[in-house]
Amino acid sequence: MSKLLEIEKLSISFSQYFKGLEQRELKVLSDLTMDVDDHEILAVLGSSGSGKSLLAHAILGILPSNAKVSGSIRYKGKEMDDELKEELRGNKISFIPQSVNNLNPLMKVKEQAIGYIKDEKDKEKIIKKQREIFNQYNLSEEVDEMYPFQLSGGMARKVLISTALLNDPEIIIADEPTPGLDEEAVKETINNLVELKEKGIGMILITHDINTAIETSDRIAILYLGYVIEITDTKNFSGEGEKLLHPYTRSLYRALPETYFELTEGHQPSYQNIPKGCPYHENCSRQIRECHYELPELREVNGTIIRCFNPLGEGD
Amino acid sequence: MYLNANNISFSYRKNKPILKNISISIPDNKVIGLMGDSGSGKSTLCKVISGYLNNYTGTITIDNELIDKTGYCPAQLIFQHPEKTMNPKWKMHKVLSESWNPPQELKDTFGLKEGWMNRWPSELSGGELQRFSILRALNPNTKFIIADEISTMLDTVTQVQIWDSLIDYCKKNKIGILAVSHDKELLEVIADNIVLFNDINKL
Structure with a gap:
């Protein structure tokens, strides 16, 4: 076991106007310290609207520009600056977003799963791999040519998971993967996540549902007011x-x-x-x-x- | 006293009914749990019973009298997202007094603090707002409460607090509750009877 990701004293705050031009600081995450190993799921449990998603955004380096961030995030012992974050996201660090709304509504599923590829030679390889992964999740070739609005909630979830797997990530950050799904789809999603862990991936599972956290994770970090x-x-x-x-x-x-x-x-x-x-x-x-x-x-x-x-x- | 919904059918689009011949009965001294999958039409049924949707077929009666479609509806709906049911430009005391002015004692039971009355909805947390929306629904003219996933977004501690005070108040004041949720474990704890939505929806 090695520490894949270490977060130390991470704080995120926004400045907010409240009376005329007076501003105040709104702290959403304070002094957050945690780490993830490979072969491990760490659940981050916090109530809804508590800004847990911002943790994911901070690791990926996609916070809005008015956010103030302090503290450090290390990947395999190396400090993550903006450059490294950009290099890692989508490659070694993958993100499973919360909802279908994160898919481009005007793009076919396959196109957005593989993304933009410079080299024509690589393209074939990647398409083959995409097909392989989609097959694992029982997504038929018809799905490739569908637009996001044609997918059911469960299918969309599978598309998001398999897209995240395309580049052999070492770390996956999953943001609320279960709400809005019926019981069977929840079970399946949970099984999928646990399977990934067993293959060696380290995962941060952000959720407000204590049952999902108990069923999937190895450790649970509980947030209270950030x-x-x-x-x-x-x-x-x-x-x-x-x-x-x-x-x-x-x-x-x-x-x-x-x-x-x-x-x-x-x-x-x-x-x-x-x-x-x-x-x-x-x-x-x-x-x-x-x-x-x-x-x-x-x-x-x-x-x-x-x-x-x-x-x-x-x-x- | 009973609230009876008889043979309710409703469709948003022609020839695509979402509710078909639903009958359900809620006594005034009980909590009836209604369980079903997401997207099955539970919320639509709630809106029909509490008067938000009018072009349904079938009848809704309280004590064998049809519910008056105008004026205050004796079956009050509490929504899942309290923040969406409040005017963001009204302070909390105005939000509450739109319905009624509850006695201090009741505010204490539901844990409403005096200091919150002068705040804006955006300055309170989801759990705090849900307490307001519950108390707002408990106007003296209310005979039944339709609770549509009212604790789904809340942490478990807040969930217990809210159900504890709501059920306690309703049992004392003979208000019937229809508790809608997909959480089987929760309904098993709070409800006297559980009804499966797919059993009563005759699609």
Whole structure:
């Protein structure tokens, strides 16, 4: 196992006008640190509209120009600057976007899957490969000549996955691959992702659906208001959740209808109102004095990475 | 009291019905779960029952009386995306008082904070907005709540909070709930009965 991608202290913010010409900084991701190995799926779990997709865009270097980014992203130990990002994206790092809307509506499926090729000689090889991969996903030759609007949701998902595979990527970033699909298509998509992992690909799976995360991933990183609060082994999402150390993670798990449907008071504030200190302290049952003033650093406790001054133990 | 939808048929395009001869009955003291695949027409049924779509065939009655198609509809729909149901140029107190002014006690039950009243919809999170849209729907004239995937976009903690307070309030005030979702596990926890959409839609 080697570290394919390391992200360290990545922050993304936008400046926003709020009163006349007054501006304020809107932080969407703060101090994000995580890494992905080969043969591994890391799920990034956060609530909807929390800007998780921006993480994918930051790795690929396709953030809008008014975004402010700090921190570092390393690919196999090498710092990724804009040049390297451009070189890697679409080759070693592939992206499976959220929806069919990411396909060009005026282009046939095959044409946009293979993209622009300079050399005529290469073209044949690539077309052959595209056919091979499409066959693996049961996409018949008819699909090649279709326009995106003719595809069903499940088929479009397969087209997006197989397009991402065309250049033998080492890392795949999948952004919400399951919503909008019926149960069977979800299962199939999940199987496809796990298969890719077994072939050695390292994957970042961005999702808001805790069930998808549990079923596919090896580790789960939980985001709260743009902060990573815990990175834990997926196996810990089991039983009574006694191995989950952060209070928020444990309530998330115990609130699942399949487990206890347990009620926890408090609610997640909006991004304009991120509290000082630990972002979760207002709702936390285990808050201590420090939580109000100081942001806890990420640290390791029993193999779990956690951002908390007073984590839960197994007996709690 | 019962809300009865009898033999409802509806089509967006000629000769392509999406709902056919659907009958469903919602008692005022129960939560009925309606489960089905995406794109099967669950939301269309919700809109028909709560008066958003009018050119359907069949009847919708409450206590054997036809629902009046004008005025306040006693069956109120709560949508999946609260942000799309609010005027972005209205502050939250105006959004809420368009329907009614709930007593402070009720605001507390649903976790609405006083400080939110002077904010714009864009300044609240999805979970916070959904609390407003639920409370807005609980106007005293409301007899039934049609909840169309109201917690799909929310994290599990918020999901529990919202259903807990909604069901508690409705049971106390004899308001029936039709809970629509594709999440089987959720419906098994919250609903008294589960109806499969494909069983009642006689396409």
